[in-house]
Amino acid sequence: MLSRKTVAAFCLVGGACLAQAADKPTDPQIAHIAYTAGTIDIEAAQQAIKKSKNKDVVGFANDMVRDHEAVNKQALDLAKKLKVTPEDNDTSRALTKAASAQRDKLAKLNGAAFDKAYVANEVAYHKQVNGALETLLIPSASNAELKSLLQTGLKIFQGHEQHAEHVAAELK
């Protein structure tokens, strides 16, 4: 059951599904996955800041960099305090691989086509990460402080998902 959930949670945009082991992730793995998910969104935003000429899209991308950097800093501070070393794992690796493919895809687009694809991917990506937080990462976290940070993260990213939806609606 859990393995099915895991697979569902990490079916990536673009079709790549991850067949994760049935075991639920440990706290050091969860910390790594959450941090990686944040880094991916920062890198996507940096690409948008470079490529886009749309004020709303660049504004949104700047918001993503600012928020995800703040959350990732808090995550690192917590890891340090708890003496937890984030541990690389298959989920993190699959996320990074899918993100890099997505960046290559977006790199080939320009102007309005890029803006639309970037924002659509932001909606989908936040939805995917939020699903993973809700169904897998938060329930699996054993440290109370880590769980609480993930819960706040979920609220922030749900906000980003709505923000991205607003920007997408403006682009139409």
Place this chain on the structure above:
Amino acid sequence: MLLKRHLWIGIVVVLDMAAGPAWAETIRVTIDKLVFSPATIKAKVGDTVEWVNNDILAHTATVKGDWDVMIPAGKSASLVLDKAESVEYYCRFHPNMKAKLAVTEP
């Protein structure tokens, strides 16, 4: 006991009225983990709303097409209410953050 309390309230009300026009107040709304608290506030024209942001993220208090207050991370920002209105405001960066404000004539 009950009678005494009623009497006391009566005196306070009289004193209040004698003080003439009410002073403009500052109403504080705190932001903690993406929640405006209190979520509903009532104010009078001339009052000030002060938002205290305890989060590590920047937020806004925004009414689309009306006002937009930036509230930097760990800082406060305020707005003097200049008209009577009943609005729902939200954070532009995190539109899932919502609260209500009712402003009436003094």
